[in-house]
Amino acid sequence: MLIMHAEHETDRPVLAAITGERRTLLMDAGNSPGHAELFRQELAKRGIKPPELLVLTHWHWDHSFGLSAWQAPVIAHEGTAEALAGLSGRSWSDEDLAELVLAGILSEESVQHIRLEYGESREITVMKPDIVFSSNIAIDLGGVTCELSHVGGDHSADSCFLYIREDNVLFLGDALGPSIYGGPRRYSSTGFLKLLGLAYGYNAQWYVESHGVPMSLAEFRADLAPWERLARIVDVFGHNRERVVLELKDYLQLEELPADLLQGVEYFMAGSK
Secondary structure, three states: EEEOEEEEEOOEEOOOEEOOOOOOEEOOOOOOHHHHHHHHHHHOOOOOOOOOOOOOOOOOOHHOOOHHOOOOOOOHHHHHHHHHHOOOOOOOOHHHHHHHHHHHOOOOOHHHHHHHHHHOOOOOOOOOOEEOOOOOOEEEOOOOOEEEEEOOOOOOOOEEEEEEEOOEEEEEOOOOOEEEOOOOEEEOOOHHHHHHHHHHHHOOOEEEEOOOOEEEEEHHHHHHHHHHHHHHHHHHHHHOOOHHHHHHHHHHHHOOOOOHHHHHHHHHHHHOO
């Protein structure tokens, strides 16, 4: 297995190549052909053959706009296929991007990243998947089984987990992230806890979020513990922000909450209204 880490300047997510005895599978396509080419070069350096299959964790541009650079059948959830079909044939001009923001399909932040990644020419080809599933699909690479399962969530309704059974590695995509399109970022406390329960249920050795770094199970649980507690507090006290902050401070034994958790409070407040 080869993982290329995320780059935040133009919102490039983690890419991964999983190799079995018969074939190699790529997780996510990259946010552009340029991003895809960098990973292709890394594969070549390590003697890993180009992927024969590609899976998408969800439709968002940073995970799918590199599809045109890969010559492999693409497997994705039916919601991913529908979203990408709706984006095909667009001009990606400044006016077009503004229209997509107005429609709640992209955010201003995503538009800024697209401009940085593609420049002024913005030659973007949106590809649709070749194989579509509705719930889950298992892919045998030869001694290595990849399980792609639809989990949904606030970030994107088509979000999927990819579990590498023999390696005991769970790729979470962005499923645990807040919604980022169509208004202020928001979390549903109940939905977040459900997804977290699903993730913990794998009892994986390694957990990989698309814009983070790989973590052991112990590291992942420690990293998510304050967020889990925050979600449980919101489940009880709803949009009572003052009480939520007070309860979280008490749990963490802090006088002031760190900036990321304060931001998280606002996400959950937006999701509880």
